[in-house]
Amino acid sequence: MKEKFMSRMIFQVALQLLNILSAYFFVKFIAVELLGVTGRISSYIGIFTMFLTIGLDSIYLQHSGESDFSTFFSNFFFIKSTLLIVSFIALFIFIIIVDFEFKAYFFLIAFSEILIRFTQIINTHLRAILKIYKAEIPNFVIGFLNAIIKIILSFNISKFSSPLSVFALNSVFFAMINLGITIYISKGERVKSRINKKRIIQLLKETSPLIFSSIILIFNENISNLIIDYAYGAEEFTYYYFVRAFIIVTLTTFTLSISVIYESYFAKWFNKGRTEEIQKMTRKVEKYTAIFYVVIIILTFLNGGLAFKIFLPEYQNALVILYILIFTPLIGGLNRPYSKHLYAGKKQKIVSKYLTIRSVLFLIFLLIIVPEEIGPVRLFGFGVYGLCALRLSFLILDYLVFKYYSWKLFSIRGEKRLFILLPLALISLGISYLFKDLIQLYVEYDFLILLLSSLFGVVIFIILSYIFKIIKQEDLTFFREILRLSNYSESIKEEFQEKHP
Secondary structure, three states: OHHHHHHHHHHHHHHHHHHHHHHHHHHHHOOOHHHHHHHHHHHHHHHHOHHHOOOHHHHHHHHHHOOOHHHOHHHHHHHHHHHHHHHHHHHHHHHHHOOOOOHHHHHHHHHHHHHHHHHHHHHHHHHHOOOHHHHHHHHHHHHHHHHHHHHHHHHOHHHOOOHHHHHHHHHHHHHHHHHHHHHHHOOOOOOOOOOOHHHHHHHHHHHHHHHHHHHHHHHHHHHHHHHHHHHHOHHHHHHHHHHHHHHHHHHHHHHHHHHHHHHHHHHHHHHOOOHHHHHHHHHHHHHHHHHHHHHHHHHHHHHHHHHHHHHOHHHHHHHHHHHHHOOHHHHHHHHHHHHHHHHHOOOHHHHHHHHHHHHHHHHHHHHHHOOOEEOOEEOOOOHHHHHHHHHHHHHHHHHHHHHHHHHHHHOOOOOOOHHHHHHHHHHHHHHHHHHHHHHOOOOOOHHHHHHHHHHHHHHHHHHHHHHOOOOOHHHHHHHHHHOOHHHHHHHHHHHHHOOOO
8 A cells, every 4th residue: 555655656746846847947948927828827727627626526535435336437427527528618718709819828728638637537536446556657657758848849949939839739749648548548447337317416416515615715726826917917926826836736746646545545444434544544644744844844944045046046036935835735735634534534514614614714815915906995915925824824724623623523633743843843944054054164066055955954854853753763664665666566566457346
């Protein structure tokens, strides 16, 4: 099981890092404002596809531990594909009616998104039956090739009259290949059953409490982008979008990549009443998540400014945004297993009530705090920094609420000693700053200062964590085991040989 956890995480993180690299070369050779254009169009697509994320995937995963699970896929696929087609018909009508400067790019990127979403439907099923390699290997290979081609295109970008459209065509090409490979590789796992009206009604009925809250969550995410864009201009939005969509999304991939796996296990264990297994996994996920992200936070405050100076001088104005948002992957990652308890434990009505209230409050605060004015009404106008602070505040609220309900409903308690990480992080950061100041007296090259001080900061934090028994000998043994390549080869061979009933 641990090999599948690590494989998915490694595949996703490596792929996101490659995407960051391709985006880095993209912005080095093209006007920075065009990154804002991609963000604006992505937000419009997000609004029109918000009906696709109605919570159905979580409901589908709930049933993965049931004996008749094979009867669910055809109905799940029918609902998702119908929503997908209707959403994109509406989006294409919108593109045709509204005048956009980059309409060709909009059309192409929307079409590639359709292909990606169809692939995701099949991958959700593969992950539900724990066929992780069959889901991840095609995604990784295609994503890797896509990123490489993007880098090559970036170096030749001056030769294209419409560079965004060229990049969009590249996305369409690889999305088509990925969908084709995924369909082929999953043909033995997609159990064909007749579409059943009662089963469709059952899935929709179970999903119904989550529909409004899921839609408004996605709406808030995308409308906040557009508010920043139209209220404060393309430059401010570009900085925000760069941090949010590239750096934070890449970091968030660490917990997202494994959550779909432990959510499937949670569903099976809840069906069997094995809450002790759920608590054990939750504590392990919570601890490793906290350690990983605290290291990232230390490095961000220690060397974020220097890294931007070396690699991304055009985006140094985005540094303050990063300093606020860098905490969001940590809080979101700590919250994720607790929220999944409620989904796997079939308490979606509680989730829905909370998320509905939370989303409405977020939207109200968003409209009051972020814009300077709405019509004749003067507002606070805190802009992008207000939006970042708002996101962080509501994530903290999510963590507290879901952790409380997890304890109240299932008696699941998390890792008790994680609060120690805060003083350890501050001590590590202070010592690392002193070390950085010292080596700056002897080292002239910024990159070498960045490398040495970062390594020093990580080592100091790990040593302190070991001394204060946050990291224990059993953790070191665990990491030694997951680094054994033979375990992965056996796990891959077993998955591709095994047929799902």
